Amino acid sequence: MAVRVQEGDFDVGAELAALSDGCAEIGAVVSFTGLVRGAGIEALTLEHYPGMTETALASIEAEAHARWPLQATLVIHRVGILPPGARIVLVATASAHRAAAFEAAAFLMDYLKTRAPFWKKEGTPGGGHWVDAREADAQADARWSVSRTGG
Amino acid sequence: MAVRVQEGDFDVGAELAALSDGCAEIGAVVSFTGLVRGAGIEALTLEHYPGMTETALASIEAEAHARWPLQATLVIHRVGILPPGARIVLVATASAHRAAAFEAAAFLMDYLKTRAPFWKKEGTPGGGHWVDAREADAQADARWSVSRTGG
Amino acid sequence: MQVLYFAWLRERIGLGREEVETDAPTVAALVEELRAREDRYALAFSDLAAVRVAVDQTVTDFDAPLAGAREVAFFPPMTGG
């Protein structure tokens, strides 16, 4: 289990290799990489709540380990000013089988979206605006309280 | 859309970077990496049906694009003799939003497991044996014919 | 008590953190005190449906008691990931 909040970029290949290194039981590694979409924006600013962020991410990660048989997990979230195309977040899970790795990675992202204190501000040619929370994200969070099925 | 069947290893970081390179609409990249689990085995031999393999993988990939809004997908599957810990397969999906990327990646793996002509033989200290197909894989394949929901 | 503001609440109020002397028994009572201070606070807290609160770094609601609390943070719904 590892959580990192950082301004700098991360190396997905190196992070995934390190995640499964040395554990012979791991047969499946799933990763999610979030990128800054570039349609009409000049930059994305990520603000967060230092202290609470790390606590919230560690709590979400612990919840994933309680729900699925996972050998390893990783959450890296960048903060600061990011250009279009930049990596924002990496979530990775390692398990013996793929179903647990897929479900846990989706769960981590769903909970991170609604429960980790990050806020996005889009910088556009016309100025800046804070990104609204999506109703779809609230629904994605809620599905884990009623069911563990799904891919 | 890209499908590759090869003996050599692949570079996950480079493959994922290339997948999203140059498309500003991509906000989510999901990857699955399958590894040779090392419990009691000396090597895994992957046999396949040249010609049909590529056709089957391309067909599965096309089905994923028909079901979800995907900007890019990638399937790489290794063949030959692989040691414990080696990467076997990489499936990656890129989409504007995470739900499509997660679901399509899980779908690609489920269909690949039951519909792409690969066979695994485990080499153990006591000899070799062909891996049995798992009932769980047949069930995982079947869920996509009744429902698209899930993570 | 330390009071923290994030995202557009920070921008509207004009600062990210301040020490507040208060005997407010609940988050809601603290919000009323802040609203009464100046227009920028009243503006920031004009629509509480758009505001979330954490007490000592745990998300809670506006009825939550403040007895013993060291840090209260106000922010919009989270949009990370």
Added chain:
Amino acid sequence: MQVLYFAWLRERIGLGREEVETDAPTVAALVEELRAREDRYALAFSDLAAVRVAVDQTVTDFDAPLAGAREVAFFPPMTGG
């Protein structure tokens, strides 16, 4: 017609591919002809529930007709990924 064998079918029969002269109208009829050849074929095809078939690289079933087929492959359930 080219007939291909994979995995343990290939090992039991002792070859991966052969040219077969046949007028078998269906896959099932072809399997009967092969079974009648030698013990190694009979052994490989002793439990058809464990055998899958593709005609011209498309998975089908044992009732499938062979008219016009160029390539028939026998193999166990797939175990890739």
